[in-house]
Amino acid sequence: MDTPRRIPVRVESVRKRFGSSAALDGVTLDFPAGSLTTLLGPSGCGKTTLLRVIAGFVTPDEGRVFIADEDRTATPPWRRRIGFVFQSYALWPHMTVFDNVAYGLTLRRLPRSEIARQVERMLATVGLEGLAGRAPGHLSGGQQQRVALARALVLEPDVLLLDEPLANLDARLRAEMRRELRGLQRRVGITTVFVTHDQEEALELSDLVVVLHQGRVTQFGPPDEVWQRPASAEVAAFLGSATVIEGRASDRGDLITGAGTLPLALPPELAGKRVRVSVSARRYTILEE
Amino acid sequence: MSFRERLARDPWLVVALVLGILLFGLVLLPQLWLVRASFLEPDGATFTLQGFVRYLTARRYRSALLNSLAIGLITTALSLIVAVPLAFLHARYRLPGRDTVLTLATLSTASPPFLGAYAWILLLGWNGWLSRALREIGIPFGSIVGFGGICWVALWGAAGLVFLFAHDAFVNVDPDLEEAAQSTGASRLRAHWHIALPLAAPGILTAAYLTMMGVLADFGTPRIVGGPVEALPVLLYHEFLSESGQNPTMASAGSLLIVGLSTALLMLQRLVLAGRSYAVSGTRRPERLPLSAGARALALAATAAFFLLTFTPHLVILGSSFTTWRADIPSLPLTLGNYEVLFTRSLRPVFTSYALSAGATLLAVLVGTLLAYVSVRRSYRLLSPGLSALATFPYLIPGTVLAIGLIVAFNREPLRLTGTWMILLLAYLIRKLPYATKAAEAALYQVHPSLEEAAQSVGATPGRALRDVTARLILPGLVTGGTLTFLMTLTELSATLMLYGAATTTMSIVIFKAALGVGGQFGLAASTAVAMMVSVYVPLFLVRRRYTRLAVAA
Numbered sequence: 001m002d003t004p005r006r007i008p009v010r011v012e013s014v015r016k017r018f019g020s021s022a023a024l025d026g027v028t029l030d031f032p033a034g035s036l037t038t039l040l041g042p043s044g045c046g047k048t049t050l051l052r053v054i055a056g057f058v059t060p061d062e063g064r065v066f067i068a069d070e071d072r073t074a075t076p077p078w079r080r081r082i083g084f085v086f087q088s089y090a091l092w093p094h095m096t097v098f099d100n101v102a103y104g105l106t107l108r109r110l111p112r113s114e115i116a117r118q119v120e121r122m123l124a125t126v127g128l129e130g131l132a133g134r135a136p137g138h139l140s141g142g143q144q145q146r147v148a149l150a151r152a153l154v155l156e157p158d159v160l161l162l163d164e165p166l167a168n169l170d171a172r173l174r175a176e177m178r179r180e181l182r183g184l185q186r187r188v189g190i191t192t193v194f195v196t197h198d199q200e201e202a203l204e205l206s207d208l209v210v211v212l213h214q215g216r217v218t219q220f221g222p223p224d225e226v227w228q229r230p231a232s233a234e235v236a237a238f239l240g241s242a243t244v245i246e247g248r249a250s251d252r253g254d255l256i257t258g259a260g261t262l263p264l265a266l267p268p269e270l271a272g273k274r275v276r277v278s279v280s281a282r283r284y285t286i287l288e289e
Numbered sequence: 290m291s292f293r294e295r296l297a298r299d300p301w302l303v304v305a306l307v308l309g310i311l312l313f314g315l316v317l318l319p320q321l322w323l324v325r326a327s328f329l330e331p332d333g334a335t336f337t338l339q340g341f342v343r344y345l346t347a348r349r350y351r352s353a354l355l356n357s358l359a360i361g362l363i364t365t366a367l368s369l370i371v372a373v374p375l376a377f378l379h380a381r382y383r384l385p386g387r388d389t390v391l392t393l394a395t396l397s398t399a400s401p402p403f404l405g406a407y408a409w410i411l412l413l414g415w416n417g418w419l420s421r422a423l424r425e426i427g428i429p430f431g432s433i434v435g436f437g438g439i440c441w442v443a444l445w446g447a448a449g450l451v452f453l454f455a456h457d458a459f460v461n462v463d464p465d466l467e468e469a470a471q472s473t474g475a476s477r478l479r480a481h482w483h484i485a486l487p488l489a490a491p492g493i494l495t496a497a498y499l500t501m502m503g504v505l506a507d508f509g510t511p512r513i514v515g516g517p518v519e520a521l522p523v524l525l526y527h528e529f530l531s532e533s534g535q536n537p538t539m540a541s542a543g544s545l546l547i548v549g550l551s552t553a554l555l556m557l558q559r560l561v562l563a564g565r566s567y568a569v570s571g572t573r574r575p576e577r578l579p580l581s582a583g584a585r586a587l588a589l590a591a592t593a594a595f596f597l598l599t600f601t602p603h604l605v606i607l608g609s610s611f612t613t614w615r616a617d618i619p620s621l622p623l624t625l626g627n628y629e630v631l632f633t634r635s636l637r638p639v640f641t642s643y644a645l646s647a648g649a650t651l652l653a654v655l656v657g658t659l660l661a662y663v664s665v666r667r668s669y670r671l672l673s674p675g676l677s678a679l680a681t682f683p684y685l686i687p688g689t690v691l692a693i694g695l696i697v698a699f700n701r702e703p704l705r706l707t708g709t710w711m712i713l714l715l716a717y718l719i720r721k722l723p724y725a726t727k728a729a730e731a732a733l734y735q736v737h738p739s740l741e742e743a744a745q746s747v748g749a750t751p752g753r754a755l756r757d758v759t760a761r762l763i764l765p766g767l768v769t770g771g772t773l774t775f776l777m778t779l780t781e782l783s784a785t786l787m788l789y790g791a792a793t794t795t796m797s798i799v800i801f802k803a804a805l806g807v808g809g810q811f812g813l814a815a816s817t818a819v820a821m822m823v824s825v826y827v828p829l830f831l832v833r834r835r836y837t838r839l840a841v842a843a
Contacts, residue, residue: 057742077745078754084746090739094761103757104747148743155747 006033007068007158007191014053014063016046016215023049024060025215031159031208036185036192038202038223041212042238047195048163050212054193055161056080067158083152083190087164089144091136097123097147098132104155122154125184142173149181153188160185160192166201178205199239203227211235233276246276300751305663305672308656312679315719319694320548320686326697327541340542350524350539354546356436357521360511361504364443365497371444372451373493375595378588380459381485383577390592391456397449397599399829401780403509403797404818405446407804408602409433410513411609416618434516442510445598447500451493452595458492459485464576477578491562498558502551506687508783513804521547522689522783529693530787537697544690551685603822610815619815627816635799635813639820642795645710646778649717650725654771656718657725658763665733684723688783691716696787708790716784721774728770732763769832776825796821 009031016024023046031037039047052058054065056077064073072080091100098119105115123132126146136144145165152160165181166174182205185192196202202209203223211219211226219231230236247257249270255262255277264277296302326333327340344350379390412419413433423430433441462485470480504510511520519527521543529540580588610627612619631639657680663669664677683691695716699706706712736759744754782797789798796817803814 055746057745077742078748078750082746084743086739086743088737088739090737090743092740092743092758092762103744103749107748107753151743151747 006189008033008066009054009159009191009193010066010069011050011054012064012066014050014060014065016049016053016058016060022215024053027063027212027215027217029210029217029220031191031193033191034189035207036182036194036205037208037210038206039193039195039210039212040199040202040238041197043197045212046215047197047210047212049215051161051163051193051195054159055082055084081155081158083155083157083160085145085148085152085160085162085165087167089136089148089165089168091144091147091151093135093137095136096132097128097134097136097139100136100147101151101154104151108155118154119150122150125153126150127180141169142177145169145177149184153184153190157190160190162192162194164195164197166196166198174201181205211238213238246274248272248274301663301667302669302672304659305667305669305676308660308663308676309672309679311656312676315715316679316682316722319691319698322697323541323544323690323694325541326537327545329538331536331538333537337538340538341546343539344542344546349519350543353519353521353524353543356511356518357505357547358550360436360439360443360520361501363440364447364504365500367440367444368447368451368500369493369497371595372448373455375588375591376452376455377459377481377485379592380456381481381578382580382588384580384585384588384592390596391453393596393600394449394452394456396826396829397596398453399776399780399825400446400602400822401509401782401797402443402446402503402507403513403782403801403804404606404780404821405602406442406510406513407800407814407818408605409438409442410804411619412601412605413438418619434514436515436518438514438516439511439518439520442514443504443507445601446510447503448595449599451496451500454496454499455489455493458489461492462488494558494561498554501554505547505550505554506689506783508687508689508786509801509804513801522687525689525693526787529696540693541697544693547687547690548685551687555685606815606818606822610812610819612812612815614812614815619811627812630813631816631820635810635817638794638796638799638817639824641793642779642797642821643824645713645717645793645795646775649714649721649778650771650775652714652718653721653725653774654729654767657722657727657770658729658767660722660726661729661733665730666738680726681723683719686720688716688720688781688785689787691720692784692787695719695784707788710793712788713785713793713795716788717778717781720781720784721778724777725770725774728766728773729763732766732770733759735766736762772828772832776829779824780821 011027011029014024014027015022025046027046027050029037039050041047049058053060054067056065056072056075060073064071066072067080067082077084092103095103101119101122102115105118110118119132120129123129126149128143128146128150131139131143136147139147148165162181166177169177178201194202194205206223208221209219209223209226210217211231213232213234219226219235226235227239230239245255245257245262247255247262249266249272250256250261251268251271253264253266253268253271255264255266255275266275266277328336328338330337330339344354378384379387384390410433411417413430414420415432415434417432420430420432432438466488467480467484470484471477475483506522507520508522508526511518512523512526515523525540525543525547528536528543609619611623611625613622613624613626614620660676660680664673664680667673686694695712696707698704699712699715706715740758740762741751741754744758745751749757780797781795782801785795785797786801789795799810799817800814800821803811
């Protein structure tokens with residue numbers, strides 16, 4: 001953890017069908033080493049399935065998953081060196097905080113003193129000193145969240161996968177945890193994939209945002225770019241930050257609509273064409289010519 | 290992916306396949322043998338439909354069928370009339386001792402029907418204490434034996450269960466709904482009648498269904514109390530085992546009829562309850578309303594009478610175990626001699642019961658847990674629902690029918706099991722498998738699948754994750770389910786009676802023989818019956834809170 005290992009993750013042409021519906025329909029993405037990428041989209045868009053494909057809980061029908069440039073598509077989750085934080089935290093209720101965090105280390109047959117040392121250090125990192133002996137049921141939501149993080153990070157996994165980890169927290173705690181998570185991820189330098197349906201969360205947290213719609217990637221880029229230049233009407237509508245207006249571009253670059261004329265400075269080559277334009281508070285984006 | 294590859298990747302598929310073969314052989318195959326036998330003349334070669342036709346035309350068969358139906362309907366109706374109003378009073382009005390009342394009702398459901406029949410005969414049979422006492426003071430009371438007697442005994446055997454279910458249903462009706470009715474001008478009684486009762490109906494109907502099923506399948510009560518009145522399970526027993534008129538065709542056809550009736554009842558219950566399961570469990574529990582002093586006294590008197598009658602068998606058996614028996618009549622002086630006989634010379638049936646029940650329980654919990662895991666956590670397109678159906682099917686098979694099926698299926702080489710302890714073990718395993726599976730399913734539903742995945746994400750193999758997480762978390766549920774399975778097995782009579790041998794005489798057989806007035810060991814039977822009740826009630830009392838939830842959830 002002291003010298004961050006920077007490990008890239010790549011998924012290539014991943015397809016997955018559940019029954020007759022396609023959950024993932026040919027997804028190719030590069031998650032740069034050390035980055036935090038958010039998978040964003042409405043429920044049912046395939047974002048959780050993609051996360052579970054990277055983790056190995058779901059075997060794709062087609063396509064491959066590379067971690068550290070190594071094809072791990074056929075590697076089962078328990079040998080894939082992933083850290084996973086579940087929406088419900090999935091802390092084991094019959095074990096103490098210490099035992100929850102220590103479990104993975106025990107499986108690696110480390111000496112007891114070494115396990116204790118690493119767990120204590122990890123609990124300190126997430127700010128849970130002194131709670132090692134508690135049962136998870138006696139912790140607050142935020143504290144449970146930290147235990148789940150500690151349990152994943154203590155094993156120094158190649159990639160950290162988070163499935164809507166902040167969804168069960170109240171608004172204030174959520175903002176706080178968001179900042180903390182971001183800080184921790186930077187310090188550790190671990191490649192992180194984060195599933196959410198909360199735009200604000202994605203904007204604030206991520207280096208990169210993937211917008212998924214019906215199992216396809218509709219946009220992939222830095223948050224600013226995604227917000228300011230939504231790639232399609234769906235992205236714009238999902239982000240909710242923009243209004244889509246249809247009309248005809250005039251010679252002077254204005255947009256002539258049924259309700260009036262908007263002075264927009266559209267590029268001259270669009271003059272006379274019908275266009276759909278996404279207008280946000282700060283700027284506008286041409287969606288279709 | 291080829292089937293071979295899938296097998297290699299997913300060990301649970303192997304488990305599911307093995308379970309499928311096991312259940313097919315143990316549960317379905319014997320029933321298929323019965324189907325075959327029911328269409329063949331007793332010579333085993335000629336095709337016939339007479340087996341079924343005679344249940345509609347021949348007097349003895351038809352009346353057994355009608356008796357069973359009538360006893361079922363009358364008992365169910367009576368138990369609703371007796372238990373539902375009382376349950377309503379305790380659920381909605383301020384009456385003292387609710388915890389005691391609920392504990393008593395819970396405990397009453399664990400008593401096997403034949404024990405009740407035995408006790409009521411001691412009390413109201415030809416030579417019963419009460420019968421003779423009545424005759425002595427000049428009331429010409431003969432005996433309870435006959436159609437009415439069966440209904441009477443079955444009624445007090447079932448009333449506790451109906452009380453529990455109805456109480457639970459009434460407590461779960463959101464009080465806002467009734468208050469809303471009152472706010473539109475309905476009187477309190479009208480609100481009870483129009484709102485609380487319909488909303489509680491699904492729970493009450495479930496209790497009625499369980500009562501009807503129990504009464505239809507019961508062999509002990511009609512055999513002990515029925516006298517000349519034959520119910521279907523009793524007729525099957527005679528048709529199959531009697532020295533003179535053995536008729537496998539009629540026994541098989543009757544078996545199928547009774548399984549068909551149970552299945553039809555199940556369908557009916559599902560049909561009636563479909564779309565009726567209101568989500569009535571609001572956040573608030575009903576406030577219990579005050580009662581006037583007179584009404585309160587009346588309600589308490591009714592409660593006392595209800596539980597006195599429900600527990601009459603227990604009191605009678607306990608009392609009679611301390612009496613000196615002259616032939617089949619318990620007399621003074623009081624003595625501990627019956628227990629002396631039990632503990633010095635006749636503990637073997639107790640041991641046999643314990644050993645068989647413990648073995649069958651361990652097997653049932655093991656198989657049931659594997660079945661539950663496959664049905665809750667795996668979604669094999671054919672295997673999961675198929676296994677689930679096979680595991681619940683024995684619930685529809687009365688013990689008598691199950692035993693006939695096993696005898697027909699396992700009395701030939703290479704599997705000649707008849708007369709051995711193994712066939713009893715099998716019968717117990719199959720009979721209680723639905724309960725063990727249900728208990729394991731309920732426990733598994735409480736454990737979120739992500740707990741197991743979390744273990745895998747930190748490096749645990751699936752087997753390790755199952756052992757360290759899921760198995761540890763469902764263990765308490767399995768212990769409770771196993772305890773109840775053990776108790777139910779310990780009191781099994783109908784299948785035991787057809788399958789036991791001299792070396793495998795159980796407690797239930799000792800008691801049953803005395804109840805029929807044969808065998809001559811009346812004092813021993815009384816002390817054995819007490820031993821059985823203690824064996825049932827001590828563990829049940831310990832797990833009673835979980836039990837109530839489990840019983841209501843089933």
